[in-house]
Amino acid sequence: MPRDTQHKTRRYAVDNLTCGGCVARAEAALAAVPGVVSAQVNLATRRADVVTDDGFDATALDAAMRGAGYPVQPTGGRELRVAVANMTCGGCASRAETALNALPEVLEAQVNLALKRADIRLAEGADLARVEAAMKAAGYPVTPLDPPETANSDPDTPEDETAPLRRAFLWAAALTLPVFVMEMGGHLVPAFHHWQMQTFGTFRLHLVQFLLTTAVLFGPGRVFFRLGVPALMKGAPEMNSLVVLGAGAAWIWSTVVTFAPQVIPETGRFVYFEAAAVIVTLILLGRWLEGRARGQAGAAIRGLMALRPDTALRVENGQETEVPLSDLRRGDLVRLKPGGRVAVDGEVVEGETYIDEAMLTGEPLPVAKRAGDPVSAGTVNGTGTLLYRATAVGADTVLARIVAMVEDAQATRLPVQSLINRVTAIFVPVVLVIALLAAGAWLAFGPEPAKALVIGVSVLIIACPCAMGLATPVSILAGTGRAAELGVLFRKGDALQDLSRVTLVAFDKTGTLTEGRPSVTAIAPTSDCDEATLLTLAAGAEAASEHPLARAILSEARARDLTPARTDSFEAVTGGGVIAMIEGETLRLGSRAFLEAEGVAVPPTDPGPATEVHVARGALYLGHLALSDKLKPEAARAVAALKARGVTVALLSGDAEGPVDAVARELGIDEAHARLSPAAKREQVAAWRKQGLKVAFVGDGLNDAAVLAEADVGIALGTGTDVAIEAGDVVLVSGAPTGVATAMEVSRRTLRNIAQNLVWAFGYNVALIPVAAGLLALLGGPFLNPMLAAGAMAASSVLVVLNALRLRRMEAA
The missing domain is CATH 3.40.50.1000 (HAD superfamily/HAD-like)
Structure with a gap:
């Protein structure tokens, strides 16, 4: 297919465009991004149309435009979150993302290996069914995910995969144990080996091993063949392909030795059934442990989701009816009984109680609630009973919005992940070449040509890039999840x-x-006014304002039993003050700078710790009010x-x-x-x-x-x-400023954790591939047994995930 048929036009909103020079610089910055064929920026609409090819990286474009001073946001189309099946390593994630981005219906796509899902932006009018069909053909079927506020559970959460993985591992272990004992027991205990030979003979021993190993490979291990063989046939090998080639080669060689030994030189008539069986068993063990750990890393969202009750008591015509949460609508009356959780956001209509809002604010003390006060979904009632009116349901509740934010944060991809994905995409083919060259060289020139199979299998198994693919997303998953529990989103x-x-x-x-709750501490009128008049006028001007200072002035007027002056019109000036019409005259109220800018002469005052609100009627200055605001603890x-x-x-x-x-x-x-x-x-x-x-x-x-x-x-x-x-x-x-230090600590420790994971993941492969290729054996050292290679590969992924789980022990600063 000609390359130009893969071109795709993407539209972005561009910030900070003010002139033709900005347009030229923005276009140049866009054109310099790898994968961008051409870019056209429109100053009038603040939009950019970018033509891209297969090498395009949306993350690189975003970083480049931020660096150039013209941040961009994708526009148009609709956003969708999908579960992606059959992803087992970083190479899978890279290929799935490439396949999605190659579809004309998809404008943007980002795949997350740890969550096994993708965030995609579909073109206007795009047919999702075509995307699903194309991804199924590519070997990575996608399924739209329900939004968290309407689904009872995510159909592809990591904890759901642990049960089948556990069953597969246990079956594989049960079938592998006799094979391992028969083969390795004979090596460790010569008397046991002689007993087996005398009792069963070589052929029968090999036949039993063949049957059990075949059951392992095509029973619990068939998942590797189901995913790895199609990938090989498509010319896009991935981790499962390496397992198929490694375990399959050992099984085929051993099968030939068992049933047709005459075709193999006598020096090479060894069976490796135990290697094939143990490889599959250990990798299944690694995946099970990895799945359990990922489930723990994603506990934050499940904990938040668990805060929602399944049902609520809806009150209609005086009758209480227990209904599913999905049946509630805005305006419904809901009864909250002692000890229950608030079902949806609402406003109290009747009753008094104390509600524990720690899940939202982090404050340990319950908050008093009475008629007119807001309540939030997921918070816990005390001993009172309330009747409240639903003001937000489903996706509009604070809890649902927090869950959505945490999910978005966990699905995020840092710039380093794009580099990792590109590396893992070419890593597996490179490993295949290394395995072939190492096995071929050992077969042709090595002192023990029969060991060529051991070397080839060991290289294939040791080099699986799972740990590389998991290094970044699993740390983000654990770090942002713990941050959410600490009140940082x-x-x-x-x-x-x-x-x-x-x-x-x-x-x-x-x-x-x-605190944002200032109080009036002094009133200083001029000779043209008195305290009561000044406060009455100020309260009238501020009656329509939501500013904390306005609330303080109104509160002081109420405390003095003064009725605010009637206001005919009101205008708020951001960062300055307010302008109101009272009894046909213009009243200005606000900061000194605001009144002076309006042409009012404001006399000097002694600067003190209180905030001054100055008042003028027309051009006549009437005085000021002093307000103080306590510091947060x-x-x-x-x-x-x-x-x-x-x-x-x-x-x-x-x-x-x-x-x-x-x-x-x-x-x-x-x-x-x-x-x-x-x-x-x-x-x-x-x-x-x-x-x-x-x-x-x-x-x-x-x-x-x-x-x-x-x-x-x-x-x-x-x-x-x-x-x-x-x-x-x-x-x-919570609104507590200490959360800033907590957020910085979460950021610092998460990035340090990612760096540790990457050093381990890359270092592990760099160090052990030469060992698996026989470097130590050439120097007189041991071969790397394929079973040990499988164990090391599985351990590398588990260690990466366990390292990320340390982030769940973070505490607030």
């Missing part, structure tokens, strides 16, 4: 890698380092933990110098910037990045969306059920 894979390199962490102040510990890691801590706030400097002094923050608008915060972060610093910004995830996007890593603090899921790269569910 990674939304984007890049953040997991970038956070470990952060050198400066900048915090927002209000609601991030402080964990704020000092969070800053100290970051500084102990050698990270610079800064403070960016829209507040005045007085309160900002006071917070900085109390927490030991060296660099603080006050009176910053959201745009100014973003400019400051951009300036730090130009200096070569890796910057993380920590904010509430809503007001600071722009600066969160500008930072290398944006960390959004959720507050209880109000998880700012869409705002940052990382979400701290």
